[in-house]
Amino acid sequence: MSALAPAVSVTAEERVSLASSWRLVWWRFRKHRLALASAFVLLALYLVVLCPDFFSTQDPEATEARLAFIPVQRVHFFDGGRPGPWVPDVVGKRNPTTLRMEWRIDESRHIPVRFFVSGYPYHLLGIVPTRIHLLGTAGADGRERLYLLGTDRLGRDQWSRLVHGTRTSMTIGLTAVTFSVVIGVLLGGISGYYGGLADSIIQRLIELLQSLPTIPIWLALTAALPRDWSPQQVFFAITVILSLVGWTTLGREVRGRFLALREEDFVLAADLAGASQRRIILRHMVPTFLSHIIATSTLAIPAMIINETSLSFLGLGIRPPAISWGVLLQEAQNIQTVALAPWLLIPAAVVILSVLAFNLVGDGLRDAADPYSQ
Amino acid sequence: MTRYVLKRLMLLPALLFLFSVTVFAIVQAPPGDFLTTYVATLASSGSSISAEQVEALRREYGLDQPVWIQYLKWMENLARGNLGLSLEYQRPNAELIGERLVLTMVLALLSFVFTWVVAIPAGIYSAMHPRSPVDYVLTVLNYVGVATPNFMLALVLMWGAFAYFGVSVTGLFSPDFVEAPWSLARVADLLKHVWLPAVVLGIAGTARLTRVMRANLLDELNKPYVTTARAKGLSEWRLVVRYPARLALNPLVSTIGWYLPALFSGSLIVATVMNLPNIGPLLLRALINQDMYLAGSILLIYCFLTIVGTLISDILLAWLDPRIRFEGG
Numbered sequence: 286m287s288a289l290a291p292a293v294s295v296t297a298e299e300r301v302s303l304a305s306s307w308r309l310v311w312w313r314f315r316k317h318r319l320a321l322a323s324a325f326v327l328l329a330l331y332l333v334v335l336c337p338d339f340f341s342t343q344d345p346e347a348t349e350a351r352l353a354f355i356p357v358q359r360v361h362f363f364d365g366g367r368p369g370p371w372v373p374d375v376v377g378k379r380n381p382t383t384l385r386m387e388w389r390i391d392e393s394r395h396i397p398v399r400f401f402v403s404g405y406p407y408h409l410l411g412i413v414p415t416r417i418h419l420l421g422t423a424g425a426d427g428r429e430r431l432y433l434l435g436t437d438r439l440g441r442d443q444w445s446r447l448v449h450g451t452r453t454s455m456t457i458g459l460t461a462v463t464f465s466v467v468i469g470v471l472l473g474g475i476s477g478y479y480g481g482l483a484d485s486i487i488q489r490l491i492e493l494l495q496s497l498p499t500i501p502i503w504l505a506l507t508a509a510l511p512r513d514w515s516p517q518q519v520f521f522a523i524t525v526i527l528s529l530v531g532w533t534t535l536g537r538e539v540r541g542r543f544l545a546l547r548e549e550d551f552v553l554a555a556d557l558a559g560a561s562q563r564r565i566i567l568r569h570m571v572p573t574f575l576s577h578i579i580a581t582s583t584l585a586i587p588a589m590i591i592n593e594t595s596l597s598f599l600g601l602g603i604r605p606p607a608i609s610w611g612v613l614l615q616e617a618q619n620i621q622t623v624a625l626a627p628w629l630l631i632p633a634a635v636v637i638l639s640v641l642a643f644n645l646v647g648d649g650l651r652d653a654a655d656p657y658s659q
Numbered sequence: 660m661t662r663y664v665l666k667r668l669m670l671l672p673a674l675l676f677l678f679s680v681t682v683f684a685i686v687q688a689p690p691g692d693f694l695t696t697y698v699a700t701l702a703s704s705g706s707s708i709s710a711e712q713v714e715a716l717r718r719e720y721g722l723d724q725p726v727w728i729q730y731l732k733w734m735e736n737l738a739r740g741n742l743g744l745s746l747e748y749q750r751p752n753a754e755l756i757g758e759r760l761v762l763t764m765v766l767a768l769l770s771f772v773f774t775w776v777v778a779i780p781a782g783i784y785s786a787m788h789p790r791s792p793v794d795y796v797l798t799v800l801n802y803v804g805v806a807t808p809n810f811m812l813a814l815v816l817m818w819g820a821f822a823y824f825g826v827s828v829t830g831l832f833s834p835d836f837v838e839a840p841w842s843l844a845r846v847a848d849l850l851k852h853v854w855l856p857a858v859v860l861g862i863a864g865t866a867r868l869t870r871v872m873r874a875n876l877l878d879e880l881n882k883p884y885v886t887t888a889r890a891k892g893l894s895e896w897r898l899v900v901r902y903p904a905r906l907a908l909n910p911l912v913s914t915i916g917w918y919l920p921a922l923f924s925g926s927l928i929v930a931t932v933m934n935l936p937n938i939g940p941l942l943l944r945a946l947i948n949q950d951m952y953l954a955g956s957i958l959l960i961y962c963f964l965t966i967v968g969t970l971i972s973d974i975l976l977a978w979l980d981p982r983i984r985f986e987g988g
Contacts, residue, residue: 493674493677496674496962496965496966496969497678497681497962497965498920498923498924498958498961498962498964498965499924500924500925500927500928501924501927501942501957501958501961502685502958504927504942504943504946505682505685505686505946505954505958506685506688508689508946508947509685509686509688509689510689511689511690587806591808594808595808595810595928598810598928598932599928599931599943601946614811614814617814617818618814618932620817620818620821620827620829621821623814623818623821623822624818624821624822627818627822630814630815630818633811633814633815636808636811637803637806637807637811640805640806640807640808641802641803641806644802644805644806645802
């Protein structure tokens with residue numbers, strides 16, 4: 286446009302040498318198609334984590350024995366050739382011998398699915414009071430039912446419970462890893478930067494913790510949590526218990542990095558230039574391996590999620606009335622029940638999907654974390 | 660080498676002591692003791708027990724004494740090889756744990772064998788045919804295998820077997836053999852049932868091992884000595900198995916000792932889901948009922964297995980990689 290524009294365009298090579306290291310990481314990460322797609326899956330899941338009530342169609346706690354074991358109503362996207370999502374109606378009949386309600390799909394009656402409908406009241410992001418939900422049906426009087434993933438033995442809507450379980454399980458994974466990173470970087474840093482006695486003590490502690498059989502110890506610790514604790518207290522305690530062992534791997538890695546970096550010229554230069562210790566660590570050393578830590582911790586999240594799910598499934602982790610993926614899968618513990626209502630296994634698919642996404646993103650980040658290789 | 664092993668062996672008692680304190684602290688941690696849980700269970704089933712009787716029982720079990728005396732008594736018994744008495748079952752712990760421990764180990768060993776027998780050939784094949792359809796299929800399976808918690812796999816398999824074939828795949832024995840004494844027929848019956856849990860337990864490990872084997876072998880296949888051997892006209896299969904595969908295996912061998920204890924711990928959850936008469940469900944029940952000597956003994960056994968596993972792993976590593984010996988020795 287202007288006459289001052291550079292005569293020669295910036296070549297690709299120059300672009301690379303001018304780019305910040307974060308930009309380089311992003312460029313490399315972008316090339317992994319699967320990792321990028323998984324990142325979007327995770328974004329979507331965390332969107333659900335932010336406002337689960339908005340995505341729910343029913344109150345996840347509302348129980349009604351009459352509505353137990355309603356099958357999944359498959360969503361159809363076209364109604365008679367015109368676009369418009371609808372689900373088939375469900376009709377319940379009481380079995381005269383067992384006296385149980387038996388529900389079946391009635392394809393002849395269509396219930397249109399509407400967007401932004403009014404439902405049970407909640408607080409958006411915990412602040413804004415509202416009744417607007419993403420999906421729902423027009424008739425709020427209960428005549429038109431919408432159970433996207435069926436109901437469980439107490440007639441609770443599984444879709445809404447899954448959405449709320451997603452919030453707990455995904456948050457636990459993230460917080461437990463955050464705890465691990467904070468402890469790991471702090472202790473690993475002290476261990477690697479100062480060396481000496483502090484190093485020996487911290488290294489022995491890490492060895493001790495790593496030779497504990499994790500699953501049995503976790504079981505024992507969670508079994509020791511008082512029964513009368515509130516869901517928030519239990520949530521916090523589980524997070525701490527999970528990160529108790531999780532930090533050790535990171536601590537070791539950070540220590541190794543510090544040991545290697547301590548001898549580097551740029552650290553010596555910063556020291557001679559009169560930079561404070563804090564500045565040397567935070568400004569010069571940590572950024573060189575930060576992307577690596579992020580990649581390692583992303584790969585640590587799925588293990589945390591699996592552990593939480595397993596503990597809750599055994600009844601020792603998150604406890605009802607709090608909802609997590611493990612709590613949802615408890616409903617599938619009895620095989621006779623699952624044979625009757627196979628949709629109770631759907632939460633397992635969500636667990637696998639999220640763990641898969643975390644693993645793929647973590648792999649992509651790990652490959653991209655070292656932007657100067659090759 | 661011998662010095663290194665001796666040094667590690669000398670650390671063993673110290674570690675076990677530290678773990679015994681930790682374990683005791685953990686099983687002691689829940690508020691109340693076995694008797695409070697017992698009284699609560701009785702109350703919920705409608706019967707009751709007088710306060711004097713509870714006190715008498717408490718004295719009898721030594722639950723009224725300070726914690727450190729209880730710990731010392733436990734240790735004293737352990738030193739004599741006595742694992743103590745289960746408060747709930749009123750039977751010696753050693754008797755309760757014994758057969759279940761054997762079954763736990765059989766299960767872990769079998770799934771370990773499964774893992775290696777499947778993963779190593781799969782990894783070699785993938786590395787020899789990178790980007791082939793089979794490689795892609797294996798890669799997808801590996802990712803899903805790693806991402807599936809084994810108890811979920813157990814649930815899905817049990818449901819599939821029940822819904823489509825009408826069989827229940829829980830347990831390790833047919834009904835006739837559950838209480839039967841050990842015999843050849845019982846072992847045969849065990850083998851008929853044990854493979855499914857062994858596979859379930861081994862899937863995640865198999866997936867991980869295949870990926871590692873593939874990556875290690877791919878690194879080796881790019882090296883000049885492979886090109887040399889190929890130039891000299893060695894057949895592709897012999898070429899790979901002879902040298903690169905062996906080198907790629909080295910780092911994996913050293914993780915054996917670490918992987919076995921992980922299988923012991925991992926079988927705990929699968930055992931609970933599939934109702935296997937293994938040490939896992941016993942621990943779970945003991946923890947919930949605060950049967951603390953039983954829970955403590957089982958936890959200590961897990962710790963012991965883990966330490967021994969790590970030790971084996973370190974010794975193997977030192978044996979394979981001489982650099983470690985000089986550092987540690």
